[in-house]
Amino acid sequence: MILRYLAIAMVAAFAILPTALWATIGSFDPETATRAYTDTLQGAARDRSDAYFEGGYWLVLWGTIVAVLAEWILLRTGLSARFRDLGERITKRRWLVPALYAIPYVIVSTLIVLPWTIYTGFVREGHYGLMNLGFGAWLGEQAIGLGLGIIGMALFLLALFAVIRRSPKRWWLWGTGIIAAFFTIGIAIMPVFVSPLFNDYTPMEDGPLRDRILAMAEAHNVPADNVYVFDQSRQHDRISANVSGLFGTMRISLNDNLLERSTPEEVEAVMGHELGHYVLNHVLVLVVVLSLIMGLGLFVTAKLAPRILARHGEKWGVRDIGDPAAFPLLVAILTVYLMLMTPAQNSLVRIVESQADAFGLDAARQPDGFASIAMKLSEYRKIEPGALEELVFFDHPSGRTRVRMAMDWKAANVESPVMVVPPAPEAEPEG
Ligand SMILES: [Zn+2]
Numbered sequence: 001m002i003l004r005y006l007a008i009a010m011v012a013a014f015a016i017l018p019t020a021l022w023a024t025i026g027s028f029d030p031e032t033a034t035r036a037y038t039d040t041l042q043g044a045a046r047d048r049s050d051a052y053f054e055g056g057y058w059l060v061l062w063g064t065i066v067a068v069l070a071e072w073i074l075l076r077t078g079l080s081a082r083f084r085d086l087g088e089r090i091t092k093r094r095w096l097v098p099a100l101y102a103i104p105y106v107i108v109s110t111l112i113v114l115p116w117t118i119y120t121g122f123v124r125e126g127h128y129g130l131m132n133l134g135f136g137a138w139l140g141e142q143a144i145g146l147g148l149g150i151i152g153m154a155l156f157l158l159a160l161f162a163v164i165r166r167s168p169k170r171w172w173l174w175g176t177g178i179i180a181a182f183f184t185i186g187i188a189i190m191p192v193f194v195s196p197l198f199n200d201y202t203p204m205e206d207g208p209l210r211d212r213i214l215a216m217a218e219a220h221n222v223p224a225d226n227v228y229v230f231d232q233s234r235q236h237d238r239i240s241a242n243v244s245g246l247f248g249t250m251r252i253s254l255n256d257n258l259l260e261r262s263t264p265e266e267v268e269a270v271m272g273h274e275l276g277h278y279v280l281n282h283v284l285v286l287v288v289v290l291s292l293i294m295g296l297g298l299f300v301t302a303k304l305a306p307r308i309l310a311r312h313g314e315k316w317g318v319r320d321i322g323d324p325a326a327f328p329l330l331v332a333i334l335t336v337y338l339m340l341m342t343p344a345q346n347s348l349v350r351i352v353e354s355q356a357d358a359f360g361l362d363a364a365r366q367p368d369g370f371a372s373i374a375m376k377l378s379e380y381r382k383i384e385p386g387a388l389e390e391l392v393f394f395d396h397p398s399g400r401t402r403v404r405m406a407m408d409w410k411a412a413n414v415e416s417p418v419m420v421v422p423p424a425p426e427a428e429p430e431g
Helices: 002-026 028-040 043-076 077-090 095-113 115-128 137-167 171-197 209-218 256-261 265-278 280-317 323-338 342-364 368-378 387-393 398-413
Strands: 227-230 241-244 253-256
Touching: 028 368, 028 398, 043 077, 043 095, 043 115, 043 280, 043 323, 043 387, 077 095, 077 323, 095 115, 095 137, 095 323, 115 137, 137 171, 137 323, 171 241, 171 253, 171 280, 209 227, 209 265, 209 342, 227 256, 241 265, 241 280, 253 256, 253 265, 256 265, 265 280, 265 342, 265 368, 280 323, 280 342, 323 342, 342 368, 342 387, 342 398, 368 398
Parallel strands: 227 253
Antiparallel strands: 241 253
């Protein structure tokens, strides 16, 4: 009796199921599906995400003003000229003076802007719950950065002023080559010599997730030992992953927050995106593009700096453009130029990011994993900006754009797509 009853019930269920499925398939609408995701970020959480990100727009402007002010102080007080004098007293080799100049220049300019750096890099991040380091530990990381900055700047100024002295008119062209070389070498050595100073990088732990991740990597000819996990939860709770290095050192790194806070489908979606960066050689693409942007900046600087020096150079104790003491002026001009280029830079990076998104959807085939991870990334990135706002200020597609791309992909590539109703967001500890 019971078996018979069960059999009838099962037949009935199977008869009903296809009708129900057809109803959903017929109604899969990417816009409705997108809205279901974006609606999960509401109220205080959405306000906080918007406020954090919009505040960043102003930081671009204020950061430029603070930086230019710092360079102006170095020139106006004659400190820059004194740093050069110090270098000339220490060595008779003229080519070496710019490297010696770099040491006090980096230290003093870092100290001048330190209050601003503390506010933007530590206080503000903590205010939004995005900082796990104590102040001492954070300051320690800044000190490591300062040490690296001194080494890098000394080498860079050595090369830059060598070409300015040799070619006072065309130095910007050679300078562009130097910048491209420094980008290339810097990025190539970064994962080996720099990143380990801040975090531990380890191979992924054994398990089903590791197998899935490495299978995806292998499918795109990325060697398994080029995939790392790093302990970024030391610094903050944000989900993140990246492709770093160049040529022999190129690798994919997933942070521990991603593995802790995400489902396997979400991790796969992120891995697909990073594979896109890796396979499409985006690091190299960006080195070329950013070098060209810097090249235009050096051209503008080479035109403007001599005119400003003709007016104020004597007062500042700066002889000419081949004098390392002129460096704060070059930095000030470049800083303003780069601020004006913010929309161009953001858009170029955003285009590359969007390509990686498209690649990742094809590689991972996890549109809902991708959509829900895009929502998690919107904890610190405004979810629904205006079109112009996204164009100017976003270096990644916004959460809404990404979710929509995933839902469009799903409509086009998944047979009989069913709308997933995303779970309510995690309870917020701060309330
Ligand atoms: Zn990316």
